[in-house]
Amino acid sequence: MHATGEKALSVGVPGLNEERSATARLVLLHDRAGKVLALLPAAALLDLNRLCQLAGRELQPVKAEDTRRFFEQPALATAAGREQLFTLPLLLDEALPASALSCQEPYSGWQCLLSALPAHERVLKGRFGSTPQVPAQVSAGLADETVINRAVERFTSVRVRQRLQDLLGLPGLSESMRTIVQLRSNPDAGVDDLVPVVKRDPSLSAQVMGWASSPYYAAPGKVRSIEDAVIRVLGFDLVINLAVGVAMGKVLSLPEDTPRGSVYYWDQAISTATLCELLARKSSLDERPRPGLAYLAGLLHNFGYLVLGHLFPPHFSRLSRYIEANPHLEQQQVEQEILHVTREQIGGWVLDNWKLPDEVCAAVRFQQVPEQAGEHDTYAQILYLASRLLRVEGLSDGPRVAVPAVLPAQLGLTAEQVEAAVATVKAQAEELAQLSRLFDQAS
Structure with a gap:
């Protein structure tokens, strides 16, 4: 049954496969062990099977409404908050350029500019993005x-x-x-x-x-x-x-x-x-x-x-x-x-x-x-x-x-x-x- 009296959220965001400023897409995932970020080319299809194999975890995307709530935290509007965000376990797609890139979380519209890809002990690199087929x-x-x-x-x-x-x-x-x-x-x-x-x-x-x-x-x-x-x-x-x-x-x-x-x-x-x-x-x-x-x-x-x-x-x-x-x-x-x-x-x-x-x-x-x-x-x-x-x-x-x-x-x-x-x-x-x-x- 569907809920009544609530505004539908709908699953969908502005298309990132059009020409947009963002060059990378940020995805928030989780399992029982906690939250994980994934960063991949903006228009790519995130392959959950490959991503879970890379992480060695059974990850799934955080619900859209919870993702919005997470990225709308006031702290993430500050430089310190953005820096803290990227200390989370991070999965980086190998197709991303090593240079500066603009990244976006599509459900919330949250954006930031990274001067360089994060590098710390909880970063894993691999290939989990692919070109979607028509x-x-x-x-x-x-x-x-x-x-x-x-x-x-x-x-x-x-x-x-x-x-x-x-x-x-x-x-x-x-x-x-x-x-x-x-x-x-x-x-x-x-x-x-x-x-x-x-x-x-x-x-x-x-x-x-x-x-x-x-x-x-x-x-x-x-x-x-x-x-x-x-x-x-x-x-x-x-x-x-x-x-x-x-x-x-x-x-x-x-x-x-x-x-x-x-x-x-x-x-x-x-x-x-x-x-x-x-x-x-x-x-x-x-x-x-x-x-x-x-x-x-x-x-x-x-x-x-x-x-x-x-x-x-x-x-x-x-x-x-x-x-x-x-x-x-x-x-x-x-x-x-x-x-x-x-x-x-x-x-x-x-x-x-x-x-x-x-x-x-x-x-x-x-x-x-x-x-x-x-x-x-x-x-x-x-x-x-x-x-x-x-x-x-x-x-x-x-x-x-x-x-x-x-x-x-x-x-x-x-x-x-x-x-x-x-x-x-x-x-x-x-x-x-x-x-x-x-x-x-x-x-």
């Missing part, structure tokens, strides 16, 4: 199914001899949910097709009544029936999309050991879906994206994360620690390093096999590289834009990087429209959180 380049020319197969074979004892759908061991959708997915893909389906399906599923009926009665939709008068909820309050598109989201949530449980400080899964999904829909509605493109499909893409954008937790439970905790230690990197880069497959690859593949609309599958699969989405690139661009805008607000996880200046115009949006859409999501944060809790109850 998944699109690593798997170039390979079908996603091939990449997933290789990852499964590498990290489990199972060899892929049967259909990958069977191997993944994903629970099937209920009959009503399969019908819902089919209706979502049928452009001729309408309310008359949907209401009987909802009525036949007691759980779904309760969910629809709960959504329609929630403060977020602020329906005038009491919602008295399923027909009333669907026709007067929610509408066909919204019920379909929310029902598909519930179906996905029931198929897989949320991973337990997620990156500490990360935005709760359903909070992030609802915020992203809402912003995607707002952006789609404001678009002035001749072929304007369908708001309902944009909403669904946002709602399911992180579904592959649940699949990773289901497929690789022994490795998922390690993945979470790597994400915490490398908040300046796209999470797909860390997943590529640890699991050799990304949430986008596996999420897009599963949704495609479950016959969700092509626009949604393409948006989820290519949300990091929308230029590769082909004819459905508009939906991938909306998702790319929405997720990065929400990162800045602490409502989505991932590095806070600049959005390409031309992207809003490519989507038929003005800067003012984009700012207004983000402001709307922020203003509705509490109501959206209440909607998110309804997904908790359904899962």
